[in-house]
Amino acid sequence: MNRKNTAAVLVAALLSANSFAQTTSSAPAEDFKPSALNQPGQEYPQVNSQGYARFRINAPKADSVKVSLGLGGRGGTRLTKGADGFWTGTTEGPMDEGFHYYNVTIDGGKFNDPGAQNYYGSVRWESGIEIPAHDQAFYELKAVPHGNVQQILFPSKSTNTSRRAFVYTPPGYEKDKSKKYPVLYLQHGWGEDETAWSNQGHANLIMDNLIAENKTKPFIIVMTYGMTNEVKFGKIREFKIDPFQTVLTDELIPYVDANFRTLANRDNRAMAGLSMGGMETKMITLNKPELFGYYGLLSGGLYNPEDLNGKAKPKLVFVSCGSRERPDGVKKAATDLTAAGYKAVSYVSENTGHEFQTWRRSLHELAPMLFN
Amino acid sequence: MNRKNTAAVLVAALLSANSFAQTTSSAPAEDFKPSALNQPGQEYPQVNSQGYARFRINAPKADSVKVSLGLGGRGGTRLTKGADGFWTGTTEGPMDEGFHYYNVTIDGGKFNDPGAQNYYGSVRWESGIEIPAHDQAFYELKAVPHGNVQQILFPSKSTNTSRRAFVYTPPGYEKDKSKKYPVLYLQHGWGEDETAWSNQGHANLIMDNLIAENKTKPFIIVMTYGMTNEVKFGKIREFKIDPFQTVLTDELIPYVDANFRTLANRDNRAMAGLSMGGMETKMITLNKPELFGYYGLLSGGLYNPEDLNGKAKPKLVFVSCGSRERPDGVKKAATDLTAAGYKAVSYVSENTGHEFQTWRRSLHELAPMLFN
Structure with a gap:
């Protein structure tokens, strides 16, 4: 894993944010x-x-x-x-939209x-x-069945407190008590927290609309605080993944699997993140490849074939960014991974930068590819 | 029902707010x-x-x-x-604390x-x-089992949209799939919305702590927007209850009963509210006494025995306020109701005014009396 390069790319991406049309x-x-x-x-x-x-x-x-x-x-x-x-x-x-x-x-x-x-x-x-965006219909509040977003407080021994996460459960979750669901762990970026994907990203509405159109399998999304804000902007490469990795893999995942009707295995567990949450996703999926079957980096670094070499093979690698970021790098990463025998997909959001419209669209592209 | 007097008392209470020690x-x-x-x-x-x-x-x-x-x-x-x-x-x-x-x-x-x-x-x-308050332990985040607070989007034909509510489900709700729960519909005050009881009030932590000490039955709490802000402050007596009553009783309650494991009957359904949410509680419980068995007005008006005359008898009437509001009126209301043969309880929060510490304490007092 090339953590220094990831951080350098990420810092460059962050510094080039706010490119308006x-x-x-x-x-x-x-x-x-x-x-x-x-x-x-x-x-x-x-x-x-x-x-x-x-x-x-x-x-x-x-x-x-x-x-x-x-x-x-x-x-x-x-x-x-x-x-x-x-x-x-x-x-x-x-x-920009x-x-x-x-x-x-x-x-x-x-x-x-x-x-x-x-x-x-x-x-x-x-x-x-x-x-308003030309494609905003995919994250609009429509008259379709809606899933719920719930705040959970899960015990965390490693940080000696109860920590907050938000859990999206798809429409129908409350009704069919026998059905079990895959889970996507979805991380925010630097300076944000566990509220971002619902409030700014409308992740719940994106899922509700995709499910209503039968374009994605219903799955659970879990969003928690990535502990990213303890590192100052510009010193992101000093970030240590261990404390958050412990919270996520040793505390949150077992709690979710014990308290929600999940399919608790690698083939039904994904991790994705935007910006610094992508950096976290890369680190954790490479450290714990036995836990996650699907990886997504949204404006948040890239995997090289060497990163994945010798590890449990992911079922899908998804990399994306806005067209005002570094789309060539994203496309090349997917091409290189595909050439090396991995299933890899790139996505570039047109006329957007390092902002939430890129990540809304990325989630909208990613969701239908998960858990197939 | 004496709506004008309720409004007058409420406006007086609101205007006397912010009495600091x-x-x-x-x-x-x-x-x-x-x-x-x-x-x-x-x-x-x-x-x-x-x-x-x-x-x-x-x-x-x-x-x-x-x-x-x-x-x-x-x-x-x-x-x-x-x-x-x-x-x-x-x-x-x-x-004030x-x-x-x-x-x-x-x-x-x-x-x-x-x-x-x-x-x-x-x-x-x-x-x-x-x-910090001398009694803050009752709403602190502690290492006890935690219930979840979830955002639901329920269809509302009368307002032609999906409306938001927050639903507190007690610890264990996800595990024992056969257990059904009573429900408290809990309203915010004028100028607030459905976020207030969780964010300012810590209603979820109050319940988690009471349940951990075995001091209350576990129950569900439903909090939605009372449509109070369309009326200007000072013109509260012009408020019409009908639109919100329709949303609550014809749309939200059936949705909650269909999508959560509720005990869907009068003896297991309560309504309470703070300030203008108390005024709404009074109007709706008197208009629909067949729906609610327990009534709570928190710094939000009073019931007279005549209000309840000839209607389905409530199992409990709870009235409260801060000591800096009008505690004598609250105490007299409970005394009068008791003399008239109703089960009525008053509570006065010491050294607080028309503010959330009064309402946190009121919920803490009310919860153990519900659904017995």
């Missing part, structure tokens, strides 16, 4: 509507049909208000003050937009905005 | 520690052993920073700016404290702080 600077269409992620009753932030975002924040006595979104690293969007004390501003161009984290700098301090709901990323609860 | 103004003990509700790694806000709260917020170019907590309606705590650009301040006196919502005014705009986690109240995600 800002190619125009003509006047935006005046058809702005509230973002779907606003707090109840809040009119701002808004998004127009082209993907521009507009912000409006009350701070009558402030000297400067800036939003971190909108210029792809070139300083965000500066808002200007109106006579009514509200600061407003619009991104210079359209944003999907979910974006952001925050607001008020007179030099970092706060959240009071109009937006908050999502845990960057080791803080950030504001979130949703740019 | 600020009787001293001597210097606070310098043993401040981070609040238990801080975002990961955040040192501020802090609380000392006497219940003072201290805030520290970075806003180097701001002209004024004020925290809404600390002076019981007299304007909150003004922070002062240090040479490092951080604003700091300490409440003038100790705060338990959970408090707050926000931060930066140069005239309302934001949240970037150090604190957010909780939905006042129809916005507010900052939260926890003042």
